[in-house]
Amino acid sequence: MELYSYFRSxxxxxxxxxxxxxxxxxxxxxxxxxxxxxxxxxxxAIAPAQLVPLLKDGDALLSQSLAIIEYLDEVHPEPPLLPxxxxxxxxxxxxxxxxxxxxxxxxxxxxxxxLVNELKVSEDAKNAWYRHWVETGLAxxxxxxxxxxxxxxxxxxxxxxxLADCTLVPQIHNARRLDCNLEPMPTVRRIFDxxxxxxxxxxxQPSACPDAA
Amino acid sequence: MELYSYFRSxxxxxxxxxxxxxxxxxxxxxxxxxxxxxxxxxxxAIAPAQLVPLLKDGDALLSQSLAIIEYLDEVHPEPPLLPxxxxxxxxxxxxxxxxxxxxxxxxxxxxxxxLVNELKVSEDAKNAWYRHWVETGLAxxxxxxxxxxxxxxxxxxxxxxxLADCTLVPQIHNARRLDCNLEPMPTVRRIFDxxxxxxxxxxxQPSACPDAA
Numbered sequence: 001m002e003l004y005s006y007f008r009s010x011x012x013x014x015x016x017x018x019x020x021x022x023x024x025x026x027x028x029x030x031x032x033x034x035x036x037x038x039x040x041x042x043x044x045a046i047a048p049a050q051l052v053p054l055l056k057d058g059d060a061l062l063s064q065s066l067a068i069i070e071y072l073d074e075v076h077p078e079p080p081l082l083p084x085x086x087x088x089x090x091x092x093x094x095x096x097x098x099x100x101x102x103x104x105x106x107x108x109x110x111x112x113x114x115l116v117n118e119l120k121v122s123e124d125a126k127n128a129w130y131r132h133w134v135e136t137g138l139a140x141x142x143x144x145x146x147x148x149x150x151x152x153x154x155x156x157x158x159x160x161x162x163l164a165d166c167t168l169v170p171q172i173h174n175a176r177r178l179d180c181n182l183e184p185m186p187t188v189r190r191i192f193d194x195x196x197x198x199x200x201x202x203x204x205q206p207s208a209c210p211d212a213a
Numbered sequence: 214m215e216l217y218s219y220f221r222s223x224x225x226x227x228x229x230x231x232x233x234x235x236x237x238x239x240x241x242x243x244x245x246x247x248x249x250x251x252x253x254x255x256x257x258a259i260a261p262a263q264l265v266p267l268l269k270d271g272d273a274l275l276s277q278s279l280a281i282i283e284y285l286d287e288v289h290p291e292p293p294l295l296p297x298x299x300x301x302x303x304x305x306x307x308x309x310x311x312x313x314x315x316x317x318x319x320x321x322x323x324x325x326x327x328l329v330n331e332l333k334v335s336e337d338a339k340n341a342w343y344r345h346w347v348e349t350g351l352a353x354x355x356x357x358x359x360x361x362x363x364x365x366x367x368x369x370x371x372x373x374x375x376l377a378d379c380t381l382v383p384q385i386h387n388a389r390r391l392d393c394n395l396e397p398m399p400t401v402r403r404i405f406d407x408x409x410x411x412x413x414x415x416x417x418q419p420s421a422c423p424d425a426a
Contacts, residue, residue, distance in 0.1 A: 048356035049311060060300050063357075064314070067306035074299040086287040087273050093280035097313075098262060101277070105318035114345065119334055132327070143261035144276075 007209035010170030020200035030211035095164035103137035217267040220422035223383030233413035243424035308377035316350035
């Protein structure tokens with residue numbers, strides 16, 4: 001398999017973690033988003049949305065990090081990244097989507113560019129926007145993790161990493177890079193620390209990527 | 214089952230379609246987002262993220278529209294809303310996420326409110342922002358649908374509706390309400406029209422909801 005990735009892309013990092021948890025090796029192709037390599041004709045021809053990550057498995061091209069991870073989990077089921085029971089699966093997917101739909105889309109590069117280039121937003125206001133969505137989103141995430149009876153364990157769901165952890169950890173890396181306040185989210189921080197003890201999360205982090213600056 | 218929904222919430226509409234496709238009846242509870250009913254203590258107690266939709270199935274509370282639809286598809290498998298093969302499933306999920314992660318999060322009510330209230334963006338600039346993300350996002354979606362060899366049929370994937378159609382149709386309703394230009398997306402428009410011929414899509418549209426103005 002081949003992975004098109006950018007070291008700082010948190011969506012790419014989600015897939016790198018899942019691959020590592022499953023012990024799958026891939027050829028790594030860097031797509032430099034700041035240099036806009038995602039809009040090059042060669043890449044756009046295989047990635048219609050011109051986003052990373054993209055996974056090539058044989059002739060098949062797969063996009064969207066959460067869809068890629070679900071695919072990996074179906075084709076390489078061990079260790080599972082989703083629980084066996086439908087309610088547990090729904091919870092893990094909802095946690096992943098709480099980040100993938102409610103936080104990350106507001107803070108990716110093309111959105112920040114639009115704020116600055118089109119809406120003429122100041123650097124300070126742009127950073128306040130970034131922190132607002134991270135902090136309100138992670139506060140909601142913390143409330144979900146700590147609901148009475150929630151299946152939160154050492155990780156977001158029980159004691160083994162799932163799709164939810166694959167999605168949470170990259171968001172925390174971004175949050176720290178932008179100095180977001182994670183003080184009110186002790187469960188989030190505890191789970192992040194537990195994940196980063198595992199080689200699958202540590203060895204695939206942005207600073208460990210072949211294309212890291 | 215009980216569904217907490219807002220008639221104009223496109224994430225709620227996704228779930229309403231899925232329930233209708235599966236012939237499942239639910240008690241409908243309206244949560245009026247403009248009146249900020251989602252932040253009421255009663256609702257916040259069951260919905261930590263204070264978002265709609267929310268599905269109550271027995272004692273279980275399920276959030277995030279795509280996670281809810283996957284759950285419904287696992288617990289009530291007929292008719293299936295995902296293909297049987299892993300690559301087909303990955304394609305349908307990626308199409309749904311192309312809307313749920315790349316378009317919709319940028320245009321929901323709380324984001325538009327932030328643009329106006331915090332960033333003091335004009336009404337015109339706010340509407341231009343809205344159209345920008347819808348039009349660039351749907352242009353990418355159209356490119357995906359028309360890739361050589363794509364499994365696009367009468368619907369987004371083959372000739373029966375899937376999770377991708379449940380996600381596309383509400384986005385098109387929003388796009389039309391805000392006068393987005395859908396001229397360059399003939400496949401998207403064709404599939405939208407095919408969906409709206411089906412009672413499951415028509416009978417659950419915003420204007421048909423109990424809480425429609």
